[in-house]
Amino acid sequence: MILEQKLKGKEDIKDLMQKKDSFRAFPLAAITGHSLLKLSLLLAAVDPSLGGVIIAGGRGTGKSVLARGLHSLIPPIEIIDNELMLEKFIDNKSSFRPISRNLDPTKPEEWDKNINQLLAKTIGIDYLNQIESIPSKVVQAPFIQVPIGITEDRLVGSIDVSASLNTGEQVFQPGVLAEAHRGVLYVDDINLLDDGIVNLILEATGREQNNIERDGLSLSHPCRSLLIATYNPEEGALRDHVLDRFAIVLSANQSIDNDQRVEITKSVLSHAENNIKFSEKWSEESDNLSTQLILARQWLKDVKITKEQITYLVNEALRGGVEGHRSELFAVKVAKANAALRGDENVNSDDLKVAVRLVILPRATQIPPQDDDIQPPPPEDQSPPPPQSNNEDSEPESNENQDNQEEEQENSDEEEDSTPDIPEEFILDPESCMVDPDLLLFSSAKSKAGNSGSRSVILSQSRGRYVRPLIPRGKVKRIAVDATLRAAAPYQKSRRLKNPNKTIIIEENDFRAKLLQKKAGALVIFLVDASGSMALNRMQSAKGAVIRLLTEAYENRDEVALIPFRGNQAEVLLPPTRSITAAKRRLETMPCGGGSPLAHGLTQSAKVAKNALSTGDIGQVIVVGITDGRGNVPLGTSLGQADVKENENENVNLKQEVLDIAAKYPMLGIKLLIIDTERKFIASGFGKELAEAAQGKYVQLPKANDKTIAAMALNAINEF
Numbered sequence: 001m002i003l004e005q006k007l008k009g010k011e012d013i014k015d016l017m018q019k020k021d022s023f024r025a026f027p028l029a030a031i032t033g034h035s036l037l038k039l040s041l042l043l044a045a046v047d048p049s050l051g052g053v054i055i056a057g058g059r060g061t062g063k064s065v066l067a068r069g070l071h072s073l074i075p076p077i078e079i080i081d082n083e084l085m086l087e088k089f090i091d092n093k094s095s096f097r098p099i100s101r102n103l104d105p106t107k108p109e110e111w112d113k114n115i116n117q118l119l120a121k122t123i124g125i126d127y128l129n130q131i132e133s134i135p136s137k138v139v140q141a142p143f144i145q146v147p148i149g150i151t152e153d154r155l156v157g158s159i160d161v162s163a164s165l166n167t168g169e170q171v172f173q174p175g176v177l178a179e180a181h182r183g184v185l186y187v188d189d190i191n192l193l194d195d196g197i198v199n200l201i202l203e204a205t206g207r208e209q210n211n212i213e214r215d216g217l218s219l220s221h222p223c224r225s226l227l228i229a230t231y232n233p234e235e236g237a238l239r240d241h242v243l244d245r246f247a248i249v250l251s252a253n254q255s256i257d258n259d260q261r262v263e264i265t266k267s268v269l270s271h272a273e274n275n276i277k278f279s280e281k282w283s284e285e286s287d288n289l290s291t292q293l294i295l296a297r298q299w300l301k302d303v304k305i306t307k308e309q310i311t312y313l314v315n316e317a318l319r320g321g322v323e324g325h326r327s328e329l330f331a332v333k334v335a336k337a338n339a340a341l342r343g344d345e346n347v348n349s350d351d352l353k354v355a356v357r358l359v360i361l362p363r364a365t366q367i368p369p370q371d372d373d374i375q376p377p378p379p380e381d382q383s384p385p386p387p388q389s390n391n392e393d394s395e396p397e398s399n400e401n402q403d404n405q406e407e408e409q410e411n412s413d414e415e416e417d418s419t420p421d422i423p424e425e426f427i428l429d430p431e432s433c434m435v436d437p438d439l440l441l442f443s444s445a446k447s448k449a450g451n452s453g454s455r456s457v458i459l460s461q462s463r464g465r466y467v468r469p470l471i472p473r474g475k476v477k478r479i480a481v482d483a484t485l486r487a488a489a490p491y492q493k494s495r496r497l498k499n500p501n502k503t504i505i506i507e508e509n510d511f512r513a514k515l516l517q518k519k520a521g522a523l524v525i526f527l528v529d530a531s532g533s534m535a536l537n538r539m540q541s542a543k544g545a546v547i548r549l550l551t552e553a554y555e556n557r558d559e560v561a562l563i564p565f566r567g568n569q570a571e572v573l574l575p576p577t578r579s580i581t582a583a584k585r586r587l588e589t590m591p592c593g594g595g596s597p598l599a600h601g602l603t604q605s606a607k608v609a610k611n612a613l614s615t616g617d618i619g620q621v622i623v624v625g626i627t628d629g630r631g632n633v634p635l636g637t638s639l640g641q642a643d644v645k646e647n648e649n650e651n652v653n654l655k656q657e658v659l660d661i662a663a664k665y666p667m668l669g670i671k672l673l674i675i676d677t678e679r680k681f682i683a684s685g686f687g688k689e690l691a692e693a694a695q696g697k698y699v700q701l702p703k704a705n706d707k708t709i710a711a712m713a714l715n716a717i718n719e720f
Helices: 002-007 013-018 035-046 063-071 082-088 113-122 127-133 152-156 161-167 195-207 240-245 258-273 275-281 283-300 307-319 326-342 349-363 392-417 442-452 481-498 535-551 580-586 598-615 650-663 686-693 706-719
Strands: 053-056 077-080 136-139 143-146 184-187 209-214 217-222 226-231 248-251 457-460 465-470 513-519 521-529 559-566 574-577 618-626 670-676 697-700
Touching: 035 053, 035 063, 035 226, 035 248, 035 283, 035 326, 035 349, 053 063, 063 184, 063 226, 152 195, 152 209, 152 465, 161 481, 184 195, 195 209, 195 240, 248 349, 258 275, 275 283, 283 326, 307 326, 307 349, 326 349, 465 481, 521 535, 521 598, 535 559, 535 580, 535 618, 535 706, 559 580, 559 598, 574 580, 574 598, 598 618, 598 650, 598 670, 618 706, 650 686, 670 686, 670 706, 686 697
Parallel strands: 053 226, 053 248, 143 184, 184 226, 521 559, 521 618, 618 670, 670 697
Antiparallel strands: 077 136, 209 217, 457 513, 465 513, 559 574
C-alpha cells in the first residue's frame, strides 16, 4: 500500500512494468506446460526467503526462459536515490561510496553507515523522523546473473582501487550479491561453478546478509534476493549439500505431444519476430499474475498455520525418510506462500498437499511401510452419535430427530464443499507412491552423481584460472595486479608525501600472487599379470577396459596406461594417453607367458605415476593390478643386478619385497586396486595382503571382463 501511494502521480505500476528495453523476456504465462515449475517460481517470488528454486533439465528445455519470465512479473521496488542526495552534498562527492545497493527507504535498520552519515548531513540529525523527505525513486527489481568465471572479489565485493588511490582510504566496491538485493539472483549452470563460489552464494542468501572479511575490510550489507539456479545433469552432478539448501528442486524435462511442440515452436518464432507485440498479446494474463503476486506479498505476513498442520508435514517427512529438518521448514513456508497466492489468511489441506508435493516428495528416500502407525490428524472434530432410546414414549420425538438429521445432512453437504484444514490421508501412499515426472528426486540425483565422477582440482601459481590472491612466500611467479593495487591503495597519500613525483607507489609488502586453479583428470594404470595360463584372458579383458575408459577420457581429462609384466621385467606397453587410435595400435601385439615379476611391475607403475603427477595435469593416479599377487622374480633380477641367491626363505623374501614396495604407494599419493581373477578355491589370498599394504582395495572377480574391470576402475576414481 505504501508503494502504491508513492507511485501515484509518478508512474503507474502497469506502465512501469511495461517500460522495458527493446527486448522483452518471454512472458511466463505464454510458456507451454511446466505447471509445477511456474507455480514454484511464483511461490518463491511471494516469499524470497523461502529458500530458492533449482531447475534441472537437458539442453533447450526452457530453464532460462522460465527464470527471466518470472522476473517480468516481479513488482518494482522503491530505493533511496543516491544521486539526488549527492546534489545536496557538494563538499566531496567522490568520498561517498554506499556499501549497499537498492536500499529500502522505509527500513532504516538495513542502511549502512555511509548512508546514515550522508542523510545526517543532508537532512539533519533527526533524519529518522523525516523518512518521507528522503529522496527516493521507483525502479524495476534487478535481475543479476552470476557468470561462470566469477571471482570471489566480484561476488562479495572488494576494495575500489581507483577511489582508494584518490582518497587514500579503503573504499568498498559492492559486488554481485549487493547488486541483487531485493531482486533476482540467477545462477546458470550452477554445477559448473567453483564450489567455494557456490558456498558463498548459499551462505549470503540463506542469512539474507553478506559478511565481508577480506583485504582489511570488515563490514556487511543486506542480501535479500530470490535465488534461482539451473543446471544440466548431463554436464555433471550437483552436490547433495547444494540440493538440500534449496527449497524446491524440479526438472524441466517434460513429456509433451506433437501439438504442444508445434505450439512452442510457433510461440518462439512469434516472439523472435516481434517481442513487443507478442508481450502485448499476453499482457492481460501477465498483469493478472503480477497483481496476484503483489497482493500475495501483502497477505503473506497475515497467513497462519496451525500446530496440527505442521505436525502433518513433519509426519510426511518422517514417512518418506527425509534427512534433516530443512524439509519441514521449507514445507511450512511453501504452504503459507501458496495460501497467500490464493488470497487466504489460513493454510488449508490444498496448501499442505502443494508443500508435500514440491518439498517433501522429491526428498523422500523410502516408501512408507504399509503397517505405518502414524495416522494423519482428523480433518475436523466429529461429535459422537446421539444415544438411541428404546422407550415407546419417544416415538413423537422420532420425527423431530429425523428432521434434525436431515438438516445436519444438508449442513454436512455444504461443509464437504469447503476444503478441510488437513488432508484426510497422507500423500506418500505405500501402495501407490507415484512420482510426478516433473519432480526431480534427490535419490535419483544421488545415483547419477557416481556416473559423472568426482574430478580433483589442482591449485598452483603457474597455470590455470585465477581464483583468488594470496600473500606470496618466496618469489612471485604471477602477480595479482588487482589485489596488489588494493593492498597499496590506502597508503598512497602518505607515500606521495615522500615521493611526490610518482603517481602510484608499490612496495614489496604490497605484492600479491595469483592462486590459480584448473581441473585435473585421473590416470588409470592397468598393471596386468601376463604370465601363466590365464594370461591371455586377463590381457584381453584389460585391453577392452582400456578402450572403454578412453571413450570417456576426453570429457573427464582422464588418461590410461597399460603395463604388462612377464618373464623377468615389466614393460610400459601403453604410456599415459587419451588417444584411442594410439592405444589400439600399441595393443595389437601382446606377448604372454613366463615368470611373474610383480615387484618390477609395481616399481614401473610408481615411476609412471610420479612422472604424471609432476606435470600438474593429473590429480590422482590409480593402479589397477589384475593379478593374484604372487610374484616369483626378484626386483634385482628385473633390474639386471646380481642373481639373488637361492635359499630356503626365498619365497618369504619375495613376498616381503613386494609388500615393501606397495607400502610406499600412499606416501607417493598413488592408489592401488587389486582385481584377483583367480578362483576362490585356488586363490592364495596374497592379493588382499598386497592391497592392505598399499592402503588400497581388493576385489575378487574370477570371471572379470572388460566391462566389469572398466566399471571397477571408474568406481575407484570416484571413491578414493
